[in-house]
Amino acid sequence: MKKIYLSAILAAGIAISANAQKLEKPEIDKIKGDTTWKTSDERIYTQLGFATGRLLYVYAEKIGTSYVLCFRIDNMNGPRVWSVGPANITNIKFTDNSVLDLKPDAGGDAHVTYGSQADRVINLVYYKLEKDDIETLKTKSVSIIRIATDGAANFDYEIKPKNADLIKKDLELILTK
Numbered sequence: 511m512k513k514i515y516l517s518a519i520l521a522a523g524i525a526i527s528a529n530a531q532k533l534e535k536p537e538i539d540k541i542k543g544d545t546t547w548k549t550s551d552e553r554i555y556t557q558l559g560f561a562t563g564r565l566l567y568v569y570a571e572k573i574g575t576s577y578v579l580c581f582r583i584d585n586m587n588g589p590r591v592w593s594v595g596p597a598n599i600t601n602i603k604f605t606d607n608s609v610l611d612l613k614p615d616a617g618g619d620a621h622v623t624y625g626s627q628a629d630r631v632i633n634l635v636y637y638k639l640e641k642d643d644i645e646t647l648k649t650k651s652v653s654i655i656r657i658a659t660d661g662a663a664n665f666d667y668e669i670k671p672k673n674a675d676l677i678k679k680d681l682e683l684i685l686t687k
Contacts, residue, residue: 531679533687544574547687549680551582555655555667562587566655566667570680572687577639578615579647579677581657583665585631592662594635600657604650605674612637648681 555566651674
């Protein structure tokens with residue numbers, strides 16, 4: 511019965527989060543005056559099991575004049591002790607077989623949320639994008655994302671063709687601001 515509830519909760523969460531890419535309302539820093547633009551979270555990868563789930567979300571931010579790419583790693587009943595730090599390189603492989611290596615600018619330990627129905631681990635990892643990174647990401651389609659971790663194996667995400675251009679679309683939205 512517990513597994514049925516877990517699957518229903520996960521499916522409902524996925525259905526609620528399925529909406530079009532858009533820019534969020536900008537935030538203005540009260541001290542520096544910088545405007546932060548952020549795109550909506552988009553699910554780029556989904557793997558659901560009977561009692562498990564692996565999800566990867568992506569969004570882009572423009573903070574002042576800097577651009578940031580963020581991955582939100584969401585694991586249900588998966589590895590519980592891991593982190594993504596500055597030494598953990600993320601590889602993004604494109605459909606033309608080229609690879610972009612990104613070093614996390616800021617990451618953190620996995621945030622563990624324990625509920626009565628499921629164990630869930632969520633981690634946000636940020637990458638400051640340089641001009642070359644932006645050019646590559648806005649012109650190529652993604653096929654695989656590998657996020658290296660401490661304390662767990664690499665997380666590999668094979669991106670379906672329908673989601674291959676989500677990062678490109680996020681950047682197109684954020685670059686207009």
